[in-house]
Amino acid sequence: MQAFTRLANTGRLKPALRVQLMVAAPGRNTGRTVGRNVGRTSVRRLFDLPAAISMAALAACAPNSDEAAASAPDIRSAPWATIVESARGSEVNLFMWGGDQGYNDYVDAFAAPELSRRYDITLIRTPIANTESVVNKLLAEKRASRERGSVDLVWINGHGFATGAQAELWFGPWAERLPNAKYIDWQSPAINRDFGHPVEGREAPWSRAQFVLIYDSAHIDDPPASLPALLDWAHANPGRFTYPAPPDFTGTAFVEQAFILLTGESFQGPFDEALFEILAPKLWTYLNALEPHLWRGGETYPASAPKLNELYGQGEIFMTMSYNPHFAQHQIDDGLFPASTRSFVFEAGTLHNTSYLAIPFNAPNGPGAAVVANFLESPAAQIEKQKALGALTVLEPERLPQAEHAALSFAAGLATLPLDVLESHRIPEPGSEWIVPLQRGWHEHVARE
Amino acid sequence: MSDLDREMGTFLILLRNKIRNVPISIAALLALLPLVPVALWSVSGSWRFPALWPEAWSLRGFRHLAEPGTRFAEALATSLGIAVAVTAASIVVALPAGIAIGAHRFRLRNLVILIVLLPILVPPLAVTLGIHGAFIQLGLADTAVGVILVHLVPAVPYAVLILASVFASRSGEIEATARTLGAAPWQAFLHVTLPQIAPGLAVAALLAFLISWSQYILTVIIGGGSVLTLAMLLFSAASGNDPVVTGALAVVFALPAVTALLLVLRLLRPRVDRAPALDRVRWAPGSN
Numbered sequence: 001m002q003a004f005t006r007l008a009n010t011g012r013l014k015p016a017l018r019v020q021l022m023v024a025a026p027g028r029n030t031g032r033t034v035g036r037n038v039g040r041t042s043v044r045r046l047f048d049l050p051a052a053i054s055m056a057a058l059a060a061c062a063p064n065s066d067e068a069a070a071s072a073p074d075i076r077s078a079p080w081a082t083i084v085e086s087a088r089g090s091e092v093n094l095f096m097w098g099g100d101q102g103y104n105d106y107v108d109a110f111a112a113p114e115l116s117r118r119y120d121i122t123l124i125r126t127p128i129a130n131t132e133s134v135v136n137k138l139l140a141e142k143r144a145s146r147e148r149g150s151v152d153l154v155w156i157n158g159h160g161f162a163t164g165a166q167a168e169l170w171f172g173p174w175a176e177r178l179p180n181a182k183y184i185d186w187q188s189p190a191i192n193r194d195f196g197h198p199v200e201g202r203e204a205p206w207s208r209a210q211f212v213l214i215y216d217s218a219h220i221d222d223p224p225a226s227l228p229a230l231l232d233w234a235h236a237n238p239g240r241f242t243y244p245a246p247p248d249f250t251g252t253a254f255v256e257q258a259f260i261l262l263t264g265e266s267f268q269g270p271f272d273e274a275l276f277e278i279l280a281p282k283l284w285t286y287l288n289a290l291e292p293h294l295w296r297g298g299e300t301y302p303a304s305a306p307k308l309n310e311l312y313g314q315g316e317i318f319m320t321m322s323y324n325p326h327f328a329q330h331q332i333d334d335g336l337f338p339a340s341t342r343s344f345v346f347e348a349g350t351l352h353n354t355s356y357l358a359i360p361f362n363a364p365n366g367p368g369a370a371v372v373a374n375f376l377e378s379p380a381a382q383i384e385k386q387k388a389l390g391a392l393t394v395l396e397p398e399r400l401p402q403a404e405h406a407a408l409s410f411a412a413g414l415a416t417l418p419l420d421v422l423e424s425h426r427i428p429e430p431g432s433e434w435i436v437p438l439q440r441g442w443h444e445h446v447a448r449e
Numbered sequence: 450m451s452d453l454d455r456e457m458g459t460f461l462i463l464l465r466n467k468i469r470n471v472p473i474s475i476a477a478l479l480a481l482l483p484l485v486p487v488a489l490w491s492v493s494g495s496w497r498f499p500a501l502w503p504e505a506w507s508l509r510g511f512r513h514l515a516e517p518g519t520r521f522a523e524a525l526a527t528s529l530g531i532a533v534a535v536t537a538a539s540i541v542v543a544l545p546a547g548i549a550i551g552a553h554r555f556r557l558r559n560l561v562i563l564i565v566l567l568p569i570l571v572p573p574l575a576v577t578l579g580i581h582g583a584f585i586q587l588g589l590a591d592t593a594v595g596v597i598l599v600h601l602v603p604a605v606p607y608a609v610l611i612l613a614s615v616f617a618s619r620s621g622e623i624e625a626t627a628r629t630l631g632a633a634p635w636q637a638f639l640h641v642t643l644p645q646i647a648p649g650l651a652v653a654a655l656l657a658f659l660i661s662w663s664q665y666i667l668t669v670i671i672g673g674g675s676v677l678t679l680a681m682l683l684f685s686a687a688s689g690n691d692p693v694v695t696g697a698l699a700v701v702f703a704l705p706a707v708t709a710l711l712l713v714l715r716l717l718r719p720r721v722d723r724a725p726a727l728d729r730v731r732w733a734p735g736s737n
Contacts, residue, residue, distance in 0.1 A: 095674055098682070099689020101513075108518020125518060126674045127685035137673045140578070144585035150675040 098127025173201025326390020490696030510697030547612025
């Protein structure tokens with residue numbers, strides 16, 4: 001009974017009534033698909049009686065924190081000290097892809113305890129199988145005008161960010177006014193464009209990845225640092241090179257990389273079919289010329305990057321590739337790659353992307369999310385991340401005090417390229433709309449022919 | 450009948466039952482076989498192609514589950530709680546429906562059956578997107594209650610199907626006898642019907658439990674990540690690069706399913722109906 005009283009007090013009955021009205025007048029908000037209509041009908045059937053009970057249970061469980069949210073400072077304009085003060089003692093829900101144990105451990109064992117110690121913030125990491133599901137969840141909440149969501153911070157980049165930006169799912173601008181933003185070069189397109197999409201302060205840079213090629217120096221003295229050189233090398237060493245078949249992430253990156261280097265375009269804008277039709281044949285010609293010299297005569301391609309690495313680890317092929325510049329050294333340390341393994345980049349550069357932390361439009365704890373994002377891009381957190389994961393920093397080392405500069409510039413092991421070499425060989429990732437045509441075209445023109 | 454005849458008769462009955470068990474055993478073996486590499490991965494320290502067995506063993510995967518940031522204990526408790534609630538609610542809904550459909554003939558019965566089956570005929574994803582919109586309005590999205598309700602959509606039809614078939618194979622004569630002996634309807638149900646349908650009820654409950662336990666996509670959409678179940682931990686680990694942690698999660702995830710499978714096998718095992726006395730007296734100790 002007490003629960004019912006609370007239910008009435010908090011005004012939570014109103015949404016229930018609204019749905020009743022909506023069901024009664026289907027013309028108001030017509031579902032686009034049959035599925036939606038069916039869903040609505042079955043909801044009504046399910047809900048005639050149990051709705052009140054579950055609503056009551058819900059009202060009894062849910063903490064009443066609406067008042068706290070109402071008085072929270074606006075992270076787009078409030079003084080930083082106010083934001084930090086308001087974040088103290090709060091919980092921040094970070095939704096991130098859970099497939100990388102390195103990142104998971106970094107957040108659980110380093111970031112969460114530090115945030116608790118420094119700001120009294122409880123960081124809750126929710127692992128997800130793919131970031132698209134968060135974007136879909138937010139899209140549904142936007143459609144339903146849900147003002148108070150459950151996600152404070154999302155680790156995101158590329159397609160997910162662009163989709164969300166078009167639907168106005170991201171709160172902002174806030175990222176450029178974080179105190180630690182002064183260490184970040186917001187003028188650089190590597191920061192202010194995410195796979196070609198303008199960031200506009202709606203996400204804070206967190207980590208960076210750069211494509212590197214990996215070779216065994218016991219077999220190769222001078223790695224081929226351009227596409228023509230790679231073709232010559234493959235010709236001279238038949239069966240010793242291959243790449244994962246797209247749509248594998250790493251294989252796609254190799255194809256994108258080749259597309260950019262062969263055409264000299266950067267493909268930052270939206271997809272342009274006419275341009276693609278003119279330029280793509282260059283790519284297919286090159287990849288088809290390479291094919292007969294590949295592993296197993298190019299009859300088949302490894303299905304994934306782990307398969308490619310397995311072939312390399314067993315000495316079947318002499319080169320592999322990764323989107324993590326520290327990957328080769330990690331594999332040597334784990335005893336999976338020969339100790340003579342080294343990394344290299346093409347002279348014209350290799351693909352590079354930045355991943356970010358975004359705050360959804362209906363985040364329940366904006367100030368907490370901003371404090372967490374600011375901490376994660378602090379020099380201390382970035383140095384620890386590079387040490388623990390080998391993930392590249394988003395900071396500009398020259399803007400840091402000497403000690404931190406040195407800590408970040410330190411190359412971890414012989415197989416890792418120094419940061420300045422990586423930095424001077426960077427090509428931004430093409431716009432996300434270009435990826436699917438490239439993958440489809442590869443299957444049509446390279447795999448099939 | 451001589452002792453020898455009796456022995457032979459019992460032996461033949463048992464042999465027949467063993468043969469009848471063979472397909473079930475093969476099915477069980479096939480169901481369990483894919484779990485072997487997963488179980489091996491969960492305790493492997495290093496296992497590289499083309500080695501047939503892990504080259505080194507470690508408990509790293511299980512130790513990892515014990516670390517607080519992985520939220521393993523929370524997810525396990527959430528999964529269990531939701532599955533138990535779904536099981537209870539499914540039975541409460543499916544028992545009367547099963548009696549009505551299985552034991553009674555009435556007008557529009559086929560229509561009722563169709564409506565009951567609709568949730569498994571219509572793609573659940575399409576329905577769920579609509580439900581999600583409504584649940585957001587109702588404040589049920591991102592809550593355990595909402596997840597329980599949406600799990601009922603696939604769980605209830607199966608429970609109804611099983612219970613309807615249980616009641617369809619019963620004539621109701623024993624209940625009638627109990628009634629003539631003075632039992633009230635509820636007494637007849639409690640003391641006659643319930644003990645007799647117990648195996649069917651158990652199978653329906655186990656199935657409802659497993660349907661809820663193994664849900665991923667419905668939980669993700671309605672729970673929105675705020676309701677964290679074991680299936681979600683498993684999927685997110687499986688999307689990544691650490692087969693040891695994934696294996697450890699998969700082993701824990703498979704435990705209820707394997708237990709349920711073994712239980713169902715026991716319940717479905719053919720009974721020695723024809724000669725119960727013989728079987729009990731001469732073979733029961735240790736034979737079954």
